[in-house]
Amino acid sequence: MKTTYTIQQVTEMTGLSSHTLRYYERAGLIRAIAREDNGYRLYSKTDLEWLRFLIRLRDTGMPIRKMQHFAELRYRGEETVAERRRVLEDHKQQIKEQIGQLTVTLEVLNEKTDYYKEMERDIEERTRTKPV
Numbered sequence: 001m002k003t004t005y006t007i008q009q010v011t012e013m014t015g016l017s018s019h020t021l022r023y024y025e026r027a028g029l030i031r032a033i034a035r036e037d038n039g040y041r042l043y044s045k046t047d048l049e050w051l052r053f054l055i056r057l058r059d060t061g062m063p064i065r066k067m068q069h070f071a072e073l074r075y076r077g078e079e080t081v082a083e084r085r086r087v088l089e090d091h092k093q094q095i096k097e098q099i100g101q102l103t104v105t106l107e108v109l110n111e112k113t114d115y116y117k118e119m120e121r122d123i124e125e126r127t128r129t130k131p132v
Contacts, residue, residue, distance in 0.1 A: 004034065004042040014051050021051075027064065029054055029071045050074075060095050 007018050016024075021041075024030045030050065034042040043051075057067050070087050073080035 003045055005044075005048060007041050007043070010043045010048060010051065013048065014055060016051065016055065024051070024054065028068055031071075031075060057091070060091065061098065062091055066091070 005013070007021055010016070010021060011018050021030075025033060030047060033047060034044065036042055054067060054071075057070070062070075066087070070084060073084045073087070
């Protein structure tokens with residue numbers, strides 16, 4: 001028996017809105033979603049896994065155009081495996097660069113918050129030792 005999910009179930013499982021799911025379909029990120037006789041979408045386990053991967057790509061800042069390109073490659077089949085790998089390797093490199101930039105920013109923020117903590121201690125000490 002094949003398991004399928006309604007759009008409401010998929011929104012609950014992924015956190016994507018039904019509007020976003022329909023947009024992803026119009027944008028070509030997801031294709032061939034099965035339909036019930038009444039036209040309601042039925043998502044498969046494979047569709048759900050693909051959506052979760054798309055969410056990861058989106059969360060890491062991959063632009064929609066690049067996601068569309070990757071989806072197109074996926075739908076073209078095995079002949080695009082090497083190109084899909086290259087797209088993901090390029091994206092991984094961009095993520096590593098972002099992590100490096102964020103690490104530097106975090107260090108600066110740590111230094112600044114330490115500076116303000118020290119200032120607070122100095123102010124508190126001066127306030128306690130101030131004659132009344």
